[in-house]
Amino acid sequence: MEWTPVRTGDIARWKAERKAPDGVVADRAARTVTFLMEATGIGPAEPLEFFAIGPLSDRAYESFGVTVASPAAIAAAIESIGVPQGVATDPFLARMWPQGERLTLTAVPYGGGKESVVYTFSGLLADKQEQNEGEVLKLPLVYTGGSRDAQNRPVAATNIPCAVFALYSHGPSLLQLDGRFDQSSTYGRFTASKNLPAGTLLEITLSWNGARRVKERTPTVTSTNIGDILKELKADATPESDLYVRLAFDSSVTVSRAIEIAKAFEMLDGSVLKMNGAADGHFFYKAFLPDSAWRDRRGRLFQPFEIRLGADGKRTFTFVEEDWSGEGLDPVLKPKTRTVASWKELPACIAQTGEQGEKVTVAFIYAPANAPVVSLTPLLKVLFPRIATFYIFSEPVS
Numbered sequence: 001m002e003w004t005p006v007r008t009g010d011i012a013r014w015k016a017e018r019k020a021p022d023g024v025v026a027d028r029a030a031r032t033v034t035f036l037m038e039a040t041g042i043g044p045a046e047p048l049e050f051f052a053i054g055p056l057s058d059r060a061y062e063s064f065g066v067t068v069a070s071p072a073a074i075a076a077a078i079e080s081i082g083v084p085q086g087v088a089t090d091p092f093l094a095r096m097w098p099q100g101e102r103l104t105l106t107a108v109p110y111g112g113g114k115e116s117v118v119y120t121f122s123g124l125l126a127d128k129q130e131q132n133e134g135e136v137l138k139l140p141l142v143y144t145g146g147s148r149d150a151q152n153r154p155v156a157a158t159n160i161p162c163a164v165f166a167l168y169s170h171g172p173s174l175l176q177l178d179g180r181f182d183q184s185s186t187y188g189r190f191t192a193s194k195n196l197p198a199g200t201l202l203e204i205t206l207s208w209n210g211a212r213r214v215k216e217r218t219p220t221v222t223s224t225n226i227g228d229i230l231k232e233l234k235a236d237a238t239p240e241s242d243l244y245v246r247l248a249f250d251s252s253v254t255v256s257r258a259i260e261i262a263k264a265f266e267m268l269d270g271s272v273l274k275m276n277g278a279a280d281g282h283f284f285y286k287a288f289l290p291d292s293a294w295r296d297r298r299g300r301l302f303q304p305f306e307i308r309l310g311a312d313g314k315r316t317f318t319f320v321e322e323d324w325s326g327e328g329l330d331p332v333l334k335p336k337t338r339t340v341a342s343w344k345e346l347p348a349c350i351a352q353t354g355e356q357g358e359k360v361t362v363a364f365i366y367a368p369a370n371a372p373v374v375s376l377t378p379l380l381k382v383l384f385p386r387i388a389t390f391y392i393f394s395e396p397v398s
Contacts, residue, residue: 003053003060006038006199010111011068014201023068026077031208033077036110037065041198044126047188050166051125052175052204057162064124064192065202071164072157075145075174078103083208086144087244087276088171092388094284097274098169098176099244101213102140103206110201119194119202125167126193137190139178141206147171175206180270213242218279223252226261237272248279249373255288255394256369262288281377283390290391294364297333304362305350305387306335307379311368311398315340317349319357343382350386362389369394 005011011023014036018025024035037052040060050063054071057063067074079085086100105121122137130136146163147155156162156172166173167190168183196202215236219229237243247265249258262285269275278284293299303320310316316339322331340346350357363383367376376392 002058003038003040003055003066005055005066005068007111007201010201011036011038014110014203015068022070022073024073024077026080028081031081031083031210032205033074033081034203034205035074035077036068037107037202037204038068039065039196039198039200039202041196041200042192043195044191044193046191048125048167048190048192049183049187050161050163050173051121052164054156054162054164056158057160059161059163065204067164067204070157071146071154071162071174074164075154078143078174078206079145081208082210083143084212084214085148086142086214088144088147088173089169089176090147090171090277092385093277094286095277096169096180097244097276098142098144098178099214099242099274099276100143100145100176101208101211102178102242103143103175103208104140106205106207107202108205110203124193126191128189128191136177136179141165142176142178143174143206144176146174211240213240215241215243216246217243218246218248220248220250221253221261222250223254223257226264230264233268233273243273244276245273246275246277246279246282247285248282251372251374253373254370255367255373255376255392258373258392259288259394262286281380283373283377283380283392287390287392290364290393294391295393297335298330302362303333303360304364304391305353305357305360307346307363307365309365309367309371309375311395315343317346319349319353321353321356343378346379346382347386350383361387362391363387365390365392366395367392368397370397 015021026033040063048062048064050059052065052067053059053063054067060066083101089095089098107119109117125137127137149155163170163173165175168181168186265275265285275285297320303322306318308316316337318335318337321334321336323334324331326332365376
Protein backbone atom coordinates (compact mmCIF):
# COMPACT_ATOMS: atom_id res chain seq x y z
CA MET A 1 0.00 0.00 0.00
CA GLU A 2 2.72 2.49 0.96
CA TRP A 3 5.34 3.01 -1.71
CA THR A 4 9.08 2.52 -1.32
CA PRO A 5 11.10 4.10 -4.16
CA VAL A 6 12.69 1.50 -6.45
CA ARG A 7 15.06 3.45 -8.69
CA THR A 8 16.74 5.56 -6.01
CA GLY A 9 20.00 5.96 -7.96
CA ASP A 10 18.25 7.14 -11.12
CA ILE A 11 16.04 9.47 -9.07
CA ALA A 12 19.12 11.09 -7.53
CA ARG A 13 20.73 11.39 -10.97
CA TRP A 14 17.63 13.04 -12.43
CA LYS A 15 17.47 15.55 -9.58
CA ALA A 16 21.13 16.43 -10.14
CA GLU A 17 20.79 16.71 -13.92
CA ARG A 18 17.69 18.88 -13.72
CA LYS A 19 18.87 20.85 -10.67
CA ALA A 20 15.57 19.86 -9.07
CA PRO A 21 16.11 18.73 -5.48
CA ASP A 22 12.34 18.57 -4.89
CA GLY A 23 11.75 16.30 -7.89
CA VAL A 24 10.00 18.94 -10.00
CA VAL A 25 11.20 21.66 -12.34
CA ALA A 26 9.32 24.60 -13.88
CA ASP A 27 10.12 26.29 -17.19
CA ARG A 28 8.42 29.67 -17.16
CA ALA A 29 9.36 30.50 -20.75
CA ALA A 30 7.97 27.26 -22.14
CA ARG A 31 5.10 27.20 -19.61
CA THR A 32 5.86 23.62 -18.64
CA VAL A 33 6.29 21.74 -15.39
CA THR A 34 8.14 18.43 -15.32
CA PHE A 35 8.25 15.99 -12.44
CA LEU A 36 9.45 12.44 -11.92
CA MET A 37 7.09 9.55 -11.22
CA GLU A 38 7.62 5.83 -10.61
CA ALA A 39 5.09 3.42 -12.11
CA THR A 40 3.54 1.11 -9.51
CA GLY A 41 3.33 -1.85 -11.88
CA ILE A 42 -0.46 -1.98 -11.93
CA GLY A 43 -1.64 -3.84 -15.02
CA PRO A 44 -4.62 -3.45 -17.35
CA ALA A 45 -6.75 -5.89 -15.35
CA GLU A 46 -6.73 -3.78 -12.18
CA PRO A 47 -8.89 -0.70 -11.52
CA LEU A 48 -7.27 2.69 -11.05
CA GLU A 49 -8.55 5.42 -8.74
CA PHE A 50 -5.53 7.67 -9.27
CA PHE A 51 -3.13 8.44 -12.04
CA ALA A 52 -0.59 9.96 -9.63
CA ILE A 53 -0.26 10.15 -5.85
CA GLY A 54 2.34 11.83 -3.68
CA PRO A 55 5.15 10.01 -1.87
CA LEU A 56 3.33 10.03 1.50
CA SER A 57 0.24 8.26 0.13
CA ASP A 58 -0.82 4.73 1.07
CA ARG A 59 -2.78 4.18 -2.17
CA ALA A 60 -0.10 2.75 -4.43
CA TYR A 61 -2.28 -0.34 -4.92
CA GLU A 62 -4.79 1.75 -6.92
CA SER A 63 -2.56 4.35 -8.55
CA PHE A 64 -0.71 4.28 -11.86
CA GLY A 65 2.30 6.03 -10.35
CA VAL A 66 3.87 7.72 -7.33
CA THR A 67 5.52 11.10 -7.72
CA VAL A 68 8.94 11.88 -6.30
CA ALA A 69 7.88 15.46 -5.55
CA SER A 70 5.25 16.31 -2.97
CA PRO A 71 1.85 17.61 -4.15
CA ALA A 72 2.74 20.98 -2.58
CA ALA A 73 5.92 21.26 -4.65
CA ILE A 74 4.09 20.32 -7.84
CA ALA A 75 1.33 22.86 -7.16
CA ALA A 76 3.89 25.59 -6.49
CA ALA A 77 5.70 24.78 -9.73
CA ILE A 78 2.49 24.87 -11.78
CA GLU A 79 1.48 28.23 -10.35
CA SER A 80 5.02 29.60 -10.84
CA ILE A 81 4.58 29.39 -14.63
CA GLY A 82 1.48 31.57 -14.44
CA VAL A 83 -1.32 29.03 -14.12
CA PRO A 84 -3.83 30.49 -11.63
CA GLN A 85 -5.13 28.41 -8.77
CA GLY A 86 -8.55 27.06 -9.66
CA VAL A 87 -11.51 25.96 -7.57
CA ALA A 88 -11.67 22.44 -6.16
CA THR A 89 -14.79 20.32 -6.26
CA ASP A 90 -16.74 20.25 -3.00
CA PRO A 91 -20.22 18.67 -2.83
CA PHE A 92 -20.70 20.30 0.59
CA LEU A 93 -20.52 23.69 -1.18
CA ALA A 94 -22.39 22.46 -4.28
CA ARG A 95 -19.25 22.76 -6.41
CA MET A 96 -19.69 19.74 -8.65
CA TRP A 97 -17.39 20.77 -11.49
CA PRO A 98 -13.60 21.02 -11.30
CA GLN A 99 -12.80 24.64 -12.14
CA GLY A 100 -9.48 25.75 -13.55
CA GLU A 101 -7.27 26.26 -16.55
CA ARG A 102 -6.48 23.42 -18.93
CA LEU A 103 -3.17 21.56 -19.10
CA THR A 104 -1.93 18.76 -21.33
CA LEU A 105 0.09 15.81 -20.02
CA THR A 106 2.82 13.82 -21.73
CA ALA A 107 5.29 11.30 -20.33
CA VAL A 108 8.78 10.17 -21.32
CA PRO A 109 10.62 7.17 -19.80
CA TYR A 110 13.76 8.09 -17.89
CA GLY A 111 16.69 5.69 -17.90
CA GLY A 112 16.86 2.35 -19.63
CA GLY A 113 17.55 3.83 -23.06
CA LYS A 114 13.89 4.49 -23.97
CA GLU A 115 13.92 8.29 -23.59
CA SER A 116 12.80 8.75 -27.21
CA VAL A 117 9.37 7.24 -26.45
CA VAL A 118 6.69 9.84 -25.75
CA TYR A 119 3.41 8.78 -24.16
CA THR A 120 0.27 10.88 -24.27
CA PHE A 121 -2.01 10.71 -21.26
CA SER A 122 -4.61 8.80 -23.25
CA GLY A 123 -1.88 6.41 -24.35
CA LEU A 124 -1.15 5.39 -20.77
CA LEU A 125 -4.70 4.74 -19.62
CA ALA A 126 -7.79 3.02 -21.02
CA ASP A 127 -11.42 4.02 -20.49
CA LYS A 128 -14.03 1.25 -20.48
CA GLN A 129 -16.80 3.81 -21.08
CA GLU A 130 -15.16 5.56 -24.04
CA GLN A 131 -17.77 4.42 -26.55
CA ASN A 132 -20.62 5.72 -24.38
CA GLU A 133 -19.00 8.76 -22.76
CA GLY A 134 -16.60 9.98 -25.44
CA GLU A 135 -12.83 10.31 -25.45
CA VAL A 136 -12.47 11.81 -21.99
CA LEU A 137 -8.80 10.87 -21.72
CA LYS A 138 -7.95 12.93 -24.79
CA LEU A 139 -9.32 16.13 -23.27
CA PRO A 140 -6.96 18.56 -21.53
CA LEU A 141 -6.78 18.25 -17.75
CA VAL A 142 -8.19 20.80 -15.33
CA TYR A 143 -5.86 22.36 -12.76
CA THR A 144 -7.89 23.20 -9.66
CA GLY A 145 -4.90 23.25 -7.34
CA GLY A 146 -6.87 21.09 -4.91
CA SER A 147 -8.44 21.94 -1.58
CA ARG A 148 -6.33 24.22 0.60
CA ASP A 149 -5.88 24.71 4.35
CA ALA A 150 -6.11 28.04 6.18
CA GLN A 151 -2.61 28.97 4.96
CA ASN A 152 -3.53 28.08 1.35
CA ARG A 153 -1.36 24.96 1.43
CA PRO A 154 -2.59 21.95 -0.59
CA VAL A 155 -4.38 19.49 1.65
CA ALA A 156 -3.04 16.69 -0.57
CA ALA A 157 0.49 17.38 0.69
CA THR A 158 -0.28 15.90 4.09
CA ASN A 159 -3.69 14.21 4.01
CA ILE A 160 -4.31 10.72 2.66
CA PRO A 161 -4.77 9.86 -0.17
CA CYS A 162 -2.31 12.65 -1.13
CA ALA A 163 -3.71 12.83 -4.64
CA VAL A 164 -1.80 14.65 -7.33
CA PHE A 165 -4.27 13.44 -9.97
CA ALA A 166 -7.38 11.50 -8.98
CA LEU A 167 -9.48 9.87 -11.68
CA TYR A 168 -12.73 10.74 -9.90
CA SER A 169 -14.09 14.00 -8.51
CA HIS A 170 -11.87 14.46 -5.47
CA GLY A 171 -11.51 17.93 -3.99
CA PRO A 172 -7.92 17.66 -2.70
CA SER A 173 -6.58 16.42 -6.07
CA LEU A 174 -4.45 19.03 -7.86
CA LEU A 175 -5.52 17.82 -11.28
CA GLN A 176 -8.89 16.50 -12.44
CA LEU A 177 -10.44 15.09 -15.55
CA ASP A 178 -12.64 17.60 -17.35
CA GLY A 179 -16.10 16.59 -16.12
CA ARG A 180 -18.05 15.20 -13.20
CA PHE A 181 -16.94 11.74 -12.11
CA ASP A 182 -18.69 10.31 -9.08
CA GLN A 183 -16.34 7.98 -7.22
CA SER A 184 -18.68 5.02 -6.87
CA SER A 185 -19.95 5.05 -10.46
CA THR A 186 -16.46 5.70 -11.84
CA TYR A 187 -14.80 2.86 -9.95
CA GLY A 188 -13.35 0.30 -12.36
CA ARG A 189 -13.81 2.57 -15.37
CA PHE A 190 -10.15 3.51 -15.84
CA THR A 191 -7.26 1.07 -16.13
CA ALA A 192 -3.65 1.08 -17.28
CA SER A 193 -3.29 0.49 -20.99
CA LYS A 194 0.36 -0.49 -20.62
CA ASN A 195 1.88 -2.91 -18.16
CA LEU A 196 4.90 -0.88 -17.05
CA PRO A 197 7.07 -2.76 -14.54
CA ALA A 198 7.06 -1.44 -10.99
CA GLY A 199 9.68 1.26 -10.59
CA THR A 200 9.62 2.37 -14.23
CA LEU A 201 10.58 6.04 -14.12
CA LEU A 202 8.55 8.53 -16.11
CA GLU A 203 9.17 12.21 -16.66
CA ILE A 204 5.70 13.75 -16.54
CA THR A 205 5.36 17.09 -18.30
CA LEU A 206 2.39 19.39 -17.88
CA SER A 207 2.06 22.08 -20.54
CA TRP A 208 -0.05 25.25 -20.56
CA ASN A 209 -0.64 27.38 -23.64
CA GLY A 210 -0.99 30.55 -21.60
CA ALA A 211 -4.64 31.11 -22.52
CA ARG A 212 -6.97 31.83 -19.61
CA ARG A 213 -10.24 30.10 -20.37
CA VAL A 214 -12.05 30.37 -17.03
CA LYS A 215 -14.88 32.88 -16.78
CA GLU A 216 -16.89 33.28 -13.57
CA ARG A 217 -20.28 34.95 -13.57
CA THR A 218 -22.72 35.61 -10.71
CA PRO A 219 -25.74 37.30 -12.28
CA THR A 220 -28.43 38.78 -10.05
CA VAL A 221 -31.75 37.51 -11.37
CA THR A 222 -34.91 39.57 -11.10
CA SER A 223 -38.42 38.48 -11.96
CA THR A 224 -38.08 39.96 -15.45
CA ASN A 225 -34.42 40.01 -16.58
CA ILE A 226 -33.78 36.33 -17.21
CA GLY A 227 -33.83 36.83 -20.98
CA ASP A 228 -31.12 39.49 -20.82
CA ILE A 229 -29.01 37.36 -18.50
CA LEU A 230 -29.20 34.35 -20.80
CA LYS A 231 -28.13 36.50 -23.75
CA GLU A 232 -25.12 37.78 -21.80
CA LEU A 233 -24.13 34.29 -20.72
CA LYS A 234 -24.50 32.98 -24.26
CA ALA A 235 -22.09 35.67 -25.41
CA ASP A 236 -19.62 34.63 -22.71
CA ALA A 237 -19.87 30.92 -23.53
CA THR A 238 -17.42 30.83 -26.44
CA PRO A 239 -15.45 27.79 -27.64
CA GLU A 240 -12.35 29.46 -26.19
CA SER A 241 -13.78 29.74 -22.68
CA ASP A 242 -15.11 27.68 -19.80
CA LEU A 243 -18.03 29.48 -18.16
CA TYR A 244 -18.85 28.86 -14.48
CA VAL A 245 -22.06 30.38 -13.11
CA ARG A 246 -23.65 30.98 -9.71
CA LEU A 247 -27.06 32.59 -9.27
CA ALA A 248 -28.31 35.30 -6.94
CA PHE A 249 -32.01 36.24 -6.71
CA ASP A 250 -33.24 39.72 -5.87
CA SER A 251 -36.31 40.57 -3.79
CA SER A 252 -38.68 40.42 -6.78
CA VAL A 253 -38.16 36.68 -7.40
CA THR A 254 -40.78 34.43 -5.84
CA VAL A 255 -40.40 30.74 -5.08
CA SER A 256 -42.46 29.76 -8.13
CA ARG A 257 -40.42 32.04 -10.39
CA ALA A 258 -37.16 30.70 -8.97
CA ILE A 259 -38.28 27.18 -9.86
CA GLU A 260 -38.90 28.24 -13.47
CA ILE A 261 -35.49 29.90 -13.67
CA ALA A 262 -33.76 26.89 -12.10
CA LYS A 263 -35.32 24.61 -14.70
CA ALA A 264 -33.87 26.76 -17.47
CA PHE A 265 -30.37 26.62 -16.00
CA GLU A 266 -30.69 22.89 -15.41
CA MET A 267 -30.94 22.44 -19.18
CA LEU A 268 -27.80 24.53 -19.73
CA ASP A 269 -25.67 22.97 -17.02
CA GLY A 270 -22.85 20.92 -18.50
CA SER A 271 -23.45 22.00 -22.08
CA VAL A 272 -23.41 25.78 -22.50
CA LEU A 273 -22.10 26.53 -19.01
CA LYS A 274 -21.35 24.92 -15.67
CA MET A 275 -23.38 25.68 -12.56
CA ASN A 276 -20.76 25.58 -9.85
CA GLY A 277 -21.68 26.48 -6.29
CA ALA A 278 -23.97 29.06 -4.78
CA ALA A 279 -23.59 32.82 -4.62
CA ASP A 280 -22.84 34.12 -1.12
CA GLY A 281 -26.04 34.22 0.91
CA HIS A 282 -28.08 32.42 -1.73
CA PHE A 283 -29.31 28.89 -2.37
CA PHE A 284 -27.69 26.62 -4.95
CA TYR A 285 -30.01 26.63 -7.95
CA LYS A 286 -30.84 22.93 -7.57
CA ALA A 287 -32.42 23.69 -4.20
CA PHE A 288 -35.46 24.74 -6.25
CA LEU A 289 -35.65 21.42 -8.11
CA PRO A 290 -36.62 18.77 -5.55
CA ASP A 291 -38.32 15.56 -6.60
CA SER A 292 -42.04 15.93 -5.85
CA ALA A 293 -42.06 12.30 -4.67
CA TRP A 294 -40.01 13.41 -1.65
CA ARG A 295 -43.12 15.01 -0.19
CA ASP A 296 -44.26 11.53 0.85
CA ARG A 297 -42.41 10.76 4.07
CA ARG A 298 -43.07 7.03 3.79
CA GLY A 299 -41.16 6.80 0.52
CA ARG A 300 -38.03 8.61 1.68
CA LEU A 301 -34.78 6.82 2.42
CA PHE A 302 -34.25 9.15 5.38
CA GLN A 303 -36.14 11.94 7.08
CA PRO A 304 -34.76 15.46 6.62
CA PHE A 305 -35.80 18.32 8.86
CA GLU A 306 -38.91 20.10 7.60
CA ILE A 307 -39.20 23.87 7.80
CA ARG A 308 -42.42 25.62 6.83
CA LEU A 309 -43.35 29.18 6.11
CA GLY A 310 -47.11 29.57 6.02
CA ALA A 311 -49.06 32.00 3.90
CA ASP A 312 -49.90 33.82 7.13
CA GLY A 313 -46.20 34.10 8.02
CA LYS A 314 -46.31 31.31 10.61
CA ARG A 315 -43.01 29.43 10.92
CA THR A 316 -42.76 25.80 12.01
CA PHE A 317 -40.06 23.19 12.45
CA THR A 318 -40.75 19.46 12.14
CA PHE A 319 -38.51 16.62 13.22
CA VAL A 320 -39.73 13.29 11.85
CA GLU A 321 -38.59 10.75 14.41
CA GLU A 322 -38.10 7.19 13.19
CA ASP A 323 -39.15 4.56 15.72
CA TRP A 324 -37.53 1.22 14.92
CA SER A 325 -38.64 -0.54 18.11
CA GLY A 326 -41.62 -2.34 16.57
CA GLU A 327 -41.84 -5.30 14.26
CA GLY A 328 -41.46 -4.98 10.53
CA LEU A 329 -38.84 -3.63 8.17
CA ASP A 330 -39.96 0.00 8.22
CA PRO A 331 -39.92 2.42 11.13
CA VAL A 332 -42.96 4.13 12.58
CA LEU A 333 -42.76 7.82 11.72
CA LYS A 334 -43.53 10.22 14.55
CA PRO A 335 -43.52 13.84 13.34
CA LYS A 336 -42.88 16.42 16.04
CA THR A 337 -43.76 19.97 15.04
CA ARG A 338 -43.19 23.19 16.91
CA THR A 339 -43.84 26.81 16.05
CA VAL A 340 -40.94 29.24 16.04
CA ALA A 341 -41.18 33.01 16.24
CA SER A 342 -37.91 33.50 14.35
CA TRP A 343 -35.62 31.46 12.14
CA LYS A 344 -32.94 32.09 14.77
CA GLU A 345 -34.65 29.52 17.01
CA LEU A 346 -33.96 26.68 14.57
CA PRO A 347 -30.45 25.74 15.75
CA ALA A 348 -31.85 25.15 19.23
CA CYS A 349 -34.68 23.08 17.77
CA ILE A 350 -32.20 20.93 15.87
CA ALA A 351 -29.99 20.52 18.94
CA GLN A 352 -32.94 19.03 20.80
CA THR A 353 -33.55 16.26 18.26
CA GLY A 354 -30.98 14.06 19.95
CA GLU A 355 -28.82 11.34 18.48
CA GLN A 356 -31.10 10.68 15.52
CA GLY A 357 -31.12 14.34 14.54
CA GLU A 358 -27.34 14.57 14.73
CA LYS A 359 -27.12 12.55 11.52
CA VAL A 360 -29.45 14.82 9.55
CA THR A 361 -27.76 17.41 7.32
CA VAL A 362 -30.64 18.08 4.92
CA ALA A 363 -33.62 20.41 5.29
CA PHE A 364 -36.79 20.58 3.24
CA ILE A 365 -38.30 24.06 3.11
CA TYR A 366 -41.99 24.48 2.28
CA ALA A 367 -43.08 27.98 1.31
CA PRO A 368 -45.96 29.65 -0.55
CA ALA A 369 -45.42 29.93 -4.29
CA ASN A 370 -45.65 33.72 -4.05
CA ALA A 371 -43.18 34.03 -1.17
CA PRO A 372 -40.05 36.02 -2.08
CA VAL A 373 -36.97 33.84 -2.11
CA VAL A 374 -35.20 36.45 0.03
CA SER A 375 -37.64 35.65 2.84
CA LEU A 376 -35.98 32.20 3.01
CA THR A 377 -32.31 33.08 2.52
CA PRO A 378 -31.87 34.03 6.23
CA LEU A 379 -32.11 30.27 6.85
CA LEU A 380 -28.69 29.88 5.25
CA LYS A 381 -27.06 32.23 7.72
CA VAL A 382 -28.79 30.52 10.63
CA LEU A 383 -28.30 26.86 9.63
CA PHE A 384 -25.27 26.53 7.36
CA PRO A 385 -22.94 24.65 7.77
CA ARG A 386 -24.88 22.50 10.26
CA ILE A 387 -27.33 21.93 7.43
CA ALA A 388 -25.50 21.61 4.12
CA THR A 389 -28.29 20.73 1.69
CA PHE A 390 -31.60 22.53 1.18
CA TYR A 391 -34.58 21.76 -1.04
CA ILE A 392 -37.45 24.20 -1.46
CA PHE A 393 -41.01 23.08 -2.19
CA SER A 394 -43.62 25.45 -3.59
CA GLU A 395 -46.94 25.38 -1.76
CA PRO A 396 -50.26 26.56 -3.22
CA VAL A 397 -51.42 30.00 -2.18
CA SER A 398 -54.85 29.68 -0.59
